[in-house]
Amino acid sequence: MQRYLMNFDTKRMETRRTECLVIGSGVAGLTAACQLARHGHHVLLVVRDTLQDSNTSKAQGGIAAALGKDDNPQLHLEDTLVAGAGLSNESVSRMVVTEGPEEIRWLAENGAEFDRNEDGSLALGREGCHGRQRIVHSHGDATGAEVARALNDMAAKEPNIRTMEGCYVVDLLTHRGRCYGVTALWHGRKICLRAEHTVLAAGGLGRLFQHTTNPDGATGSGLAMALRAGAALADMEFVQFHPTALALPGCPNFLISEAVRGAGAHLLDLEGRRFMPGYHPMAELAPRDVVARCIFREMTRAEASHIWLDARHIEKVTEKFPMIAATCRDYGIDMAKDLIPIAPAAHYMMGGIHTDIWGRTDIEGLYACGEAACTGLQGANRLASNSLLEGLVFGRRVAVIIGKTRLPQAEAGLRWREESLAEEKQGEVQADIAQSRQLMSRYLGIVRSEEDLAAGEEKLRRLASVYAGCSADSPAELDLHAALTCGALMFRGARRRKESRGAHYRADYPEKDEAFAQHFGDQCRVNEEAGEPEEENTAATAVLAWGLA
Numbered sequence: 043m044q045r046y047l048m049n050f051d052t053k054r055m056e057t058r059r060t061e062c063l064v065i066g067s068g069v070a071g072l073t074a075a076c077q078l079a080r081h082g083h084h085v086l087l088v089v090r091d092t093l094q095d096s097n098t099s100k101a102q103g104g105i106a107a108a109l110g111k112d113d114n115p116q117l118h119l120e121d122t123l124v125a126g127a128g129l130s131n132e133s134v135s136r137m138v139v140t141e142g143p144e145e146i147r148w149l150a151e152n153g154a155e156f157d158r159n160e161d162g163s164l165a166l167g168r169e170g171c172h173g174r175q176r177i178v179h180s181h182g183d184a185t186g187a188e189v190a191r192a193l194n195d196m197a198a199k200e201p202n203i204r205t206m207e208g209c210y211v212v213d214l215l216t217h218r219g220r221c222y223g224v225t226a227l228w229h230g231r232k233i234c235l236r237a238e239h240t241v242l243a244a245g246g247l248g249r250l251f252q253h254t255t256n257p258d259g260a261t262g263s264g265l266a267m268a269l270r271a272g273a274a275l276a277d278m279e280f281v282q283f284h285p286t287a288l289a290l291p292g293c294p295n296f297l298i299s300e301a302v303r304g305a306g307a308h309l310l311d312l313e314g315r316r317f318m319p320g321y322h323p324m325a326e327l328a329p330r331d332v333v334a335r336c337i338f339r340e341m342t343r344a345e346a347s348h349i350w351l352d353a354r355h356i357e358k359v360t361e362k363f364p365m366i367a368a369t370c371r372d373y374g375i376d377m378a379k380d381l382i383p384i385a386p387a388a389h390y391m392m393g394g395i396h397t398d399i400w401g402r403t404d405i406e407g408l409y410a411c412g413e414a415a416c417t418g419l420q421g422a423n424r425l426a427s428n429s430l431l432e433g434l435v436f437g438r439r440v441a442v443i444i445g446k447t448r449l450p451q452a453e454a455g456l457r458w459r460e461e462s463l464a465e466e467k468q469g470e471v472q473a474d475i476a477q478s479r480q481l482m483s484r485y486l487g488i489v490r491s492e493e494d495l496a497a498g499e500e501k502l503r504r505l506a507s508v509y510a511g512c513s514a515d516s517p518a519e520l521d522l523h524a525a526l527t528c529g530a531l532m533f534r535g536a537r538r539r540k541e542s543r544g545a546h547y548r549a550d551y552p553e554k555d556e557a558f559a560q561h562f563g564d565q566c567r568v569n570e571e572a573g574e575p576e577e578e579n580t581a582a583t584a585v586l587a588w589g590l591a
Contacts, residue, residue: 043566045270046213046460047514047523048232050225053457056233060086060204062444063223063237065211065264068096069186069430070412071243072193073437079202081445086235087205088226090259090517093194096245098430100257101186102299102365103169104177105434106427107142110166113174115139122428125171125329126421127544128559129277134399134418138428138435145434146178154192156180169300169426170327177427183299183363189430209233210517211263214240214271214408215458216568221271221408222452227517236452239407239444242268242395243437246413247281250525250532251388252483255287255297261521262528264414268395269527269566273403276416276563277393278528279535282424282545283488284389285309285333288369288382289348295387296369298351300426303327305362307353310381311340314350331423331545334386338488341385348383386488390429392420392545393535396563401440404565407449411436416561422544463513471518474505478525481505486529490536491550499533502526531564538562 061084064075075085089095108118118139123130146164150156157165157179167177180188197203210227215234223236244264248256269275286298286309303309303326308316321336322328328336340349353359359377360367367377375382395410397403397417403410411417412433419432485498506526514520539562541555542548 043270043527044463044511045568046225046463047270047520048212048225049461049463049465049513050232051457051459051461052215052234053459056231057236058086058233059236060084061237062086062239062241063088063235064241064243065224066096066243066245066412066414067093067194068098068243068245068412069189069193069433070437071241072190072197073434074241074243074411074440075203076193076196076200077438077441078444079197079200081441083202083444085203086237087197087203088209088211088235089205089207090210092207093197093205094190095257095259096190098186098190098433100255100297101189101430102183102297103301103427104167104179104185105142105146105189105430106172106176106425107146107178107431108139108174108176109143109146109164109178110175113176115142117174118142118176121172122419122425123421125423125425127423127554128421129544129561130421131418137399138419138432141435142431145431145438149189149192149434152192152196154180154188156188157182167301167304168327169304170333171324171329171425177301177304179301181364182361183301183365186430210520211244211267212514212520213267214405216271216405217456219272220406220449222456227515238449239409239447241440242408242410242414243412244414246391246394247524247528248388248390249521250479250482250529252479253287253295253385254388255284255295256388261524263520263524265394266524266527268403268408268410269531269564271405271408272566272568273405273408274396274563274565275394275531276396276561277422277535278531278564279539279546280392280422280544281388281532282330282390282392283334283386285330285337285386286351286384287387288373289385290373290383293373297389298366298382298384299363300330302351302353302356302363302366305353305356305359307351307356309333309337310350310352312344312346312349329423330426331547334488335547337384337386348385350381351384352381353377354379354381390424392416392422392424399439400443401436402443409440409444411440422546464511465513467509467512467519469508471516471522474508475518475522475525478502478505478522478529482529482532486532486536488547490546490548492537492548495533495537499530499537502529502533506530534564535562
């Protein structure tokens with residue numbers, strides 16, 4: 043695996059320096075940036091598109107926190123562990139659910155507007171696999187947009203935060219096990235961003251699939267660059283498919299929030315029969331992996347591209363879910379009168395960059411939080427509305443540990459150079475991106491098998507061979523490299539895990555096997571024998587297994 047993706051020489055590049063570099067404008071990145079700035083640290087916040095483009099801003103569901111009178115963190119912990127199917131780390135999960143309520147209060151105190159009851163208390167909803175009403179919402183189904191607004195407003199008021207929009211981060215700059223910043227493309231030119239501390243909060247990889255609820259920037263680029271730099275990635279076989287994305291020709295995969303089912307909506311087959319009670323005692327509120335597989339089976343049985351979501355019997359449904367109702371209306375559907383065509387879509391990556399309980403990675407000076415990180419909370423299947431919660435908790439924790447960490451000064455003359463990459467490419471990048479998405483969806487979807495996984499892995503390997511040793515100097519080329527890198531790890535992980543657990547289901551190994559009750563990971567060994575970063579261009583891949591603690 044090539045260490046860097048583009049030819050560069052930091053001696054000749056525009057260079058910007060900062061104390062803390064934060065990559066990503068979702069809940070985790072913005073929380074880390076705001077918390078760092080409020081404690082006197084200087085932050086450069088870098089985003090690929092605009093500050094408003096993130097998975098957070100599109101999140102309709104809410105934030106899970108034990109705030110109800112009949113609820114407590116222990117009950118939230120138990121639900122998290124059940125959903126995680128034996129792979130959620132109990133100590134990490136306990137920490138997150140215990141600290142969660144304070145994060146909600148922090149947001150509210152800083153301008154976030156949450157839905158409330160007439161007495162002023164928070165209006166709490168319920169979603170799949172939750173035993174209590176503990177989901178905090180904003181404007182019905184626009185929680186993510188409100189959280190993003192509040193955090194962006196906070197960031198805009200912080201004099202210690204500078205932002206760079208439209209900046210595509212390419213690679214992490216490392217030397218002797220320490221990260222010193224990144225290379226990036228900004229307004230068509232190569233730049234170097236030097237930092238004492240680098241926080242990767244670049245999101246997930248839903249865009250590796252044909253059908254996804256994720257925004258365009260969710261390409262796995264942060265995970266791929268961390269792997270090339272020598273960080274460990276874990277649990278890459280676990281991708282959550284959201285059960286209910288709007289399924290209409292020409293319509294983007296718009297998410298129909300789990301809160302709609304929490305309010306009482308039913309799933310119907312094409313004949314109008316409700317089917318979930320026959321699959322699981324929690325029916326439509328079963329864990330997401332269960333619901334997605336049941337929908338997939340019903341679609342396969344009927345040879346159909348969708349099934350129905352019925353919300354017609356929910357009182358004032360369009361008032362409770364105004365954003366969903368408005369989008370449905372745009373496509374000729376009245377939630378109060380019509381059945382909604384839905385199908386599963388790639389939604390969330392449980393795996394990612396392996397971190398400790400403070401968001402630290404294997405590389406000194408590099409931290410990860412949000413969907414890009416594998417903290418041990420999500421396990422084999424994320425509990426609904428635990429993602430925004432995790433971003434808040436770990437965004438703050440990363441800021442706290444950076445405040446307590448004093449790294450030695452970088453060598454004054456440290457420089458990086460990569461000049462060995464071929465500039466000429468043989469492939470058609472956009473066509474190959476489309477092909478990689480087809481491969482991932484066809485061979486690494488909701489239901490998997492050794493035959494499909496082996497075939498898909500070989501097809502992806504052949505596609506990757508076309509670009510081996512080539513530079514990547516455009517966002518499209520970099521997205522393709524990320525897809526090929528992350529896809530290879532996902533196929534490897536899915537073939538390695540010969541069982542069914544959480545979001546990973548194998549038709550040839552349909553049962554859970556306790557021999558696989560562990561976390562598998564991948565890590566590149568970066569060669570630094572010569573001691574100079576400009577010679578860090580060879581790597582060997584190793585497979586690791588560990589328990590997240």
